[in-house]
Amino acid sequence: MATILIVEDEIPISELIKRNLQSVGHKCMTVFDGQSAINELDQREVDLVLLDIMLPAMNGYEVFQQIRGIPTIFLTARSSLTDKVKGLTLGADDYLVKPFEMLELLARVDAVLRRTKRESKVFKLDRLKVEFESRQVFLNEHLVECTPKEFDLLEVLVNNRNIALSRDKLLELAWGYDYVGDTRTVDVHIQKLRKKLDMEGRIKTVYKMGYRLEV
Template identity: 40%
Template sequence: MKARILVIEDEPAINNLLCMNLEVTGYQTVSYLDGNDASEGIAWDHEFQCALVDIMLPGKDGYTLLPELNHYGIPVIFLTARADITSKVKGLKEGAEDYIVKPFEMLEVMVRLEKVLERHGNLQEQIQINNITIDTISHTVTRNGEEIYLKPMEYNCLMMFVRNPNKALTREQLLAGLWGVEFEGETRTVDAHVGRIRKKLGWQNRIKTIPRIGYRLEVEF
């Protein structure tokens, strides 16, 4: 069963961006642009595994919605332009699982979301992209039901693309994501990983080379 994610964000462009990226990686989404509408909605539909919530909303704000969401056992990640430490401490002390300041990278949102889902035993188990199925629990990848062996670093590289669909990633970003630090080695290391992923998954035309930048995984919404 797909994990359901609640998105409460009053900026339509950000709301749509979050929902599209979540849905392409296998989540179901329900979204609201207004705090009052969200409050009414969760009163009758509250089977969500996590909520991404802006603080500054028309109607009820994120802080007001937080106890309502917690009442139904819905973990909350605040996504907000409020970068001051007082707001952050308030959000976390009152029960938010995490606090992300805008502007944010979708990769960071996806990784933090997965951590919250994992803590609550709700991690999205499978991601489907056409005939490729990624099992995030066993770290296995299959094509039409047949397992494709990926080395650990190849799997991690694949997941960086999956968490950032239709976004150009530089070789430096990929290296930093794979090793967790600023990597000083050759960027050709990334080219080798990407080449093997393309060949094994048959994604020669899906992972595009972006000249002088890096690579982009193209996924249809």
């Protein structure tokens, strides 16, 4: 997974972001002001920076101008169109307005890492291997035939591993906002994935809610 620097001066928000990113396998460092972010990036390479704009002493825009070339998502309470345009014009990869849902942040992080080609294209767990670029799944080194929607659902579970997802959220992420079917579709596809990929012990049922890929 990726190495991510979180630059956020509100400690509770910083810790919440860190816990959620670590839960899906990312390595995270946290700093709380702009100069510390620059110092940290002088000492180590990271795959992505989550950068608050309203920071002590040096704002996020000023920090970004000194760290160009590193994929960056601005996190900010400033929701005006002018602020968004400024952030994206400077070259940021994305702009997320507070308050935001952690699932949305995880999805945007995944999207940026995929675009910048710094995220791993292969996921391995037990005897399972998932190759995202070729959309192929292997169990014990043997190719397993998955339907396009089975693969989409598996990808959502992998990208949000260790997070409980409701059936409605799984429909939204794997089938799309405009899907008109019901949540029983999720149950059917989950059962197929469990059987095909020998994941009965990994894809957990969350009582009265949905499912979680446990790693």
